[in-house]
Amino acid sequence: MFDQTVLSLFREPMFIIALFVFIGLITQRKSASQVASGTIHTLIGYTLILFGSRMIIESLSIFVAMFQNAFQLFGIVPSNESMMAILQMDYSFETTIVMFIGILANIVVARFTRFKYIFLNGYYILYMASMIAAILAINGASSFGKLISGGILLGFMLAVFPAFTQPFVRKLTGNKPIAVGFFGTIGCLLSGYMGKWLFGRQKKRDAAVVEAEQAPKRRMKSLPFFSDTNMVLTLFMMILFGGTALLTNKDVMADMSNDQNTLVFAIKYSIVFAAGFYVIISGVRMFTEQLLVSFKGISDKIVPNAIPAVDSSVLFPISPALVVIGFISSLAAGMCSAFVQAMLNMSVVIPGIMTHFFAGAASAFFGSVYGGKKGAIVGSFMQGILVSFLPIASLYIFQELHIIRTSFADSDFAIIGALLKWLL
Template identity: 35%
Template structure:
């Protein structure tokens, strides 16, 4: 097995395996008994698999929603969708991606070991995404292969270390301490959402007991609230789709039935994600203490953004909806001024917008949540426009990288490379 297969299809290609091995290593360092080794390792892997299963269920529902929106409004454009771009990048630059990931992880661990940035980035799929973007930007330059590996690896390591660090002040407010960080390349988006929420938060203390006393029974079970919101969203979207379009998408099923079933699929996915997050956190944090004590002292695990959802589930769903509305507003601006249209990707808005919603609500209450996540949605929809012309090595495709960090880092690397190659 060569290096590309080992990293892309082995250790990093299976994040559940990577996290399970990290948990096992941490428990071994703590000299835990055999039963704890087995339970901790298996439950860590099971927690992540539950997150994946929930993500696939919710993602399927969101993909159908995206198709309904495109069908209903007859919009053709570029959709920020990491998986689509990465699949093409791996075909063209698989060898370079593997080396960038390997060098990047080594440098990243050195940064965690010897600098104040003690974050260990554990979202393997996002490491792959960022390495794929690095390769796509650098291979088309005049750099030699080894220079591409080193520069790409260094940039990846810095992104893996700085991203969690800049978002941590807001993540700390959500989780109540430094026991965990967010390893998800939308760090700039989270910082913007938190900052705007701080500026726009209500000056008086919010009192829900009088204003929402009559509605409170309906909000006791947040899964029911999620299902109702998603049903309404699907129902409204289906109104704009022609009968022929609905027949093509859903094989002739009635639009009310489609809206209800898709809302339930999405809600079930969110429920499984929350269950997986709780299981993963309960096992990986204690196991990680062994690594923190022996290998990288005082290190903090940086995990994927759904770890924030259980702290404010309703705010996560509202963050998704408001972020997506902000994305639609940004798309409307593109259409008005006849720019290349960026169609908001529903899946990035769900994960990034949801996490931004939890942060915004924690920092700024309801008003901060509404304003911050709407602006967040506009920003993460507009930013990919700057990245699209830089991905010429992948050819013309109707997709680009989602989330704020990809666009910002991609543009910075492009101009730095152009500056140094012109000297």
């Protein structure tokens, strides 16, 4: 019973993060009320992020269904959650071993090497652990020793991948002791270096983020309504949802909306999306505040100079305008890619809207560091192309399981999965 409870806790990312906060506050000898307050506020903040994400997922699931019907495109729908759920049906034990060893290995690597990053994005740990475990198992390497090796590989990735992006993150956050930990690293690095190579000489790099945030506001001075990012995002989603709904088959729309007016239904879910975004921003601000305060204890006592690596959404409050730019640019790239794939008779990757929102927004920040507004647009567009074609290349990784309608969504999964399969 106790073992099952512990395993269940390790599968819930909010409790992993809250545990780190709790330990950090204890090691700083904070009062009982301060420890309780910090831990609870962390849980509340992370829960807000979950609720916001679910609101976005709900609205975008409806959009994907409308998009497929409106444009008659059917194919692969990238989804980390779907792939993880499928793999867990047969490889849950292997995933648990790889994940547990990976978390321990991350702490060891951070303690004894120069990679002082503790990866706290629990969902991505679970997604990558399930992929590594499944690849090991279906390639005849599922012994306990091989699973431990897979966990060590995961732990090394958890410590090293945030280090790759930290030079960009440091400039974005103003040298705050925080890092980004998610498995869209390769796409974000591509965006960052493209911004540097193409546009880096056009402005001082330290002013790039300010320029990217202020430029849209300057252009819209005559329209104060549009200077509010929430308003801009809501308006854009209303146009996107409403236009797609009008092109969707009337019977399909009637079934989806329970005979509600088409435009009213579309507008409602565009507002749900915008509200979800606002909730995510609020949750990020709440839980990162507690995380940074408590992580000083981890840094001083367990892993000296440790830096927490959290989800890419930690960047969103820096410039909500860049979030909108990145999402729109990446989504446009995904739609263009889908139509190109259809014309070339390739497997069509239906735009994974969640990936275009989170990875696209993150890549806009990376592109903006040296390239400003132009770097944000081009970088997130390249990210959109990357996450639209990599799922096709990664289909062969799990061909033994006959998974043909979904795949992992973010860039690192396809590349790491292909390398691991090749090595085996």
